[in-house]
Amino acid sequence: MKLLFFILRRLALSLVVIVGLSILIFVIARIVPGDPARMALGANAPQEVVDRLRVRMNLDKPIYTQYVLWLGGVLQGDFGDSLYTKRPVVEDIAEFLPATVELVIFAGIIMAAGGILLGTLSAKYNNTWVDTIIRLFSYIGVVTPAFVFAILFMLLFGYLWPILPIMGRLSTGVVEPVRMTGMVVVDGVLQGNFPAAFDGIKHMILPALALALGGLSQEARITRSSMVDNLNKDFVLAHHAYGIPSQRILWRYVMKPSLIPTVSVLGLDFAVLFGNAFLVEMVFNWPGLSRYGINVMLQKDLNAISAVILVLGLIFVLTNIVTDLIVSFLDPRIRLGAAKGE
C-alpha cells in the first residue's frame, strides 16, 4: 500500500514536471524576436494575409490565452501545421518517431549489455591488463562526443574498410516492409520479410554504436567501481568460505547489488540517447524525429519545434519513472524505506 503511495507521489511530481515543461516550451517558442506569422509567410506577403494568419494562429490574443488554446490543442493531439512540411505536425511525428525509437532502443541494448559486461570483466580482472584496457577504452568513450564517433565510424567502416552501410535505413533493392509500426526491423520480422529486417539491423549498427559508446563507457566505469566495492564486502568472503564457486558469487550475488548505481545512470543515459540522436541522425542521414527536429529548428518552425521537444520531454520523464521503479525493485532499502514512509 505504501509502495503504491510512493509510485503515486512519483507520478504526481512527474505531472508537475510535464505541465511545467509545456509552459517552458511555450515560453521558449514565444521569445523569438519577430512575428511568427510574418516569418511563416516571408517578407513579400501582403500585410492583410499576415494579419489573417496571426488571427488563425491566435497570435492576436494575450499570451496566457494563447497558452491555454495551444495546450487544449495539444491534449487533443493537435500541434498545428508544420510550416516546413506544410502538413499537421502530428503526421510528421508519427512518420519520423518510429525510426528514432528503433535506433535508440537498439543503441540502448548495446549500451546496457556492453557496459555491464565490460564493467564486470573489468572488476573480475581488477588491476590486470584486461582491466587497464577496458578502463582506457571507457575513459576515451566518455569524453568523445557522439558526433565524433559517428564521423570516425563512417570513415573507418563505411569507406576505409567498407563492411557496413552508412546511409539511411535500407539498401536500394531491398523490398521495404509494409509500414505497420514504422520500425523497419519489427515490421520486417512481423511480415516474414527477413531480408529487410536483416538489412535494417545492418544499417543500424554504426549509428547505434556511435550513439551508445558514450553511455556504454560510463556504465562500464560505474559497474566496475560498484562491483569492486561489493567484491570486498564481508558477504563475499562468507560465500567463499561456504565454498560457493567464484563465478556463481560474481554473477549471482555480487551482480544484483552492483547494478543499482548502473541502472540509475542507465535510465538517464537512455534518455540522453534521444538528445545525441540529433547529432548522429544528421551524420548518417537517418530519417528520424531528430533529423526532422534539426530541420524544423533551422527553419524556425515553431509548431513543429514545440511538438518535437514536448514529445522528447514526455519520453524523458517516462524513462525516469521507469528507472526509479526498476531501482526500487533492485534495492530493497529504497523499496522498504518507501514502505516505511521515509
Added chain:
Amino acid sequence: MESWIHNLGRSWYKFSRNKLSVLGFLIIVLTILLAIFAPLVAPYPTHSGPYVDLVTGAKAPTAEHLFGTDIYGRDIFSRILFALRPAFLTGLLVLAIVVPIGTVLGLIAGYYVGRAPDTIIMRLTDIFLGLPPLILALAVSSMLKPNLVNSMLAVSIAFWPWYARLVYSMVSSLRNEFYVRSAELVGESKAHILFREILPNCISPILTKVTLDFGWVIILSASLSFVGLGEQPPAPSLGTMVAEGSRYLPDQWWTAVFPAVAIVMVVLGFNLMGDGIRDMLSSEVS
C-alpha cells in the same frame, strides 16, 4: 601567506600523485596557452576568418600544412588554434553564469528544506531537468539568432539546474549541523549563515564539478555549432569545422578528423584534471 603557499604545495603534491591528472593539467595549460597566443603561434593567422586560396585548397597534411587545408585553402591547424578561443571563452562565461545562479538557488532551497522556497526552486529545477541538456540547449538556441553569445545563453539555461540540485542536496543535509544551529541561535544574518557557514563546506564538490563541466560545456556548444545553431562560419569553431569537414568524407578526412580530435583532447584534459581534483579534495577531507 606562507601557510597558504604551504597548503598549495601540499595540494599539488597530492594532485601530482596521480600521473594522469598531471597529464590532464598539462593538456589544459598547453591548449589554453595555444588559444591565447593563437595569433603568434598559428602558421597562417589570416586563415582564421574568410580567406580563399583555391590553389592550396583541399590539400592533405604536409609539413607546410600540418593538418592539411580545407576546400578554401585555409590551414586547418591555424583554424583549430583560433577555434580554441571561443571554446574556452564559452566554458568560462557559461560557468561564470551558471555556477553562482545554481549555487545561490541551491543554498536557499536547501536551507529552507521542506518549505515554500524549497518547493518552488526545486520544482522549477525539475522542470528544466525534464529535458536532456542537449535538447534544451537546441530548443533555446533554435529560437534565437545563431551566434556565439546566444549559444552561450542556451548552454547556460541547460546547465544551471545541475548546480542547484548538487548544492541543494548538500545544504539540505548540512543545515541541521550544530554549527549552523549555533549561528542561528547567536542571531547571525541569513546571508552570513548561507555564505560564510554553509557554503564553504560545499566548495569541494562544486569545484570538482566545475572542472568536469568545463569539458561538457565545450562539447555541448560544439554540438550546437555542429548542427548549425552556434557560431556561424567563417568564424572558426570546432563544431562547425567538424560539420563542414564531414561533408567531404572520405576524400578530405583531415578536415573533419583533426578538429574532432581537438575537441576530444580538450575534454579529456578537463576530465583527467577533474578526477585528480576530486581525489585530492576527498583525501583532504579524510
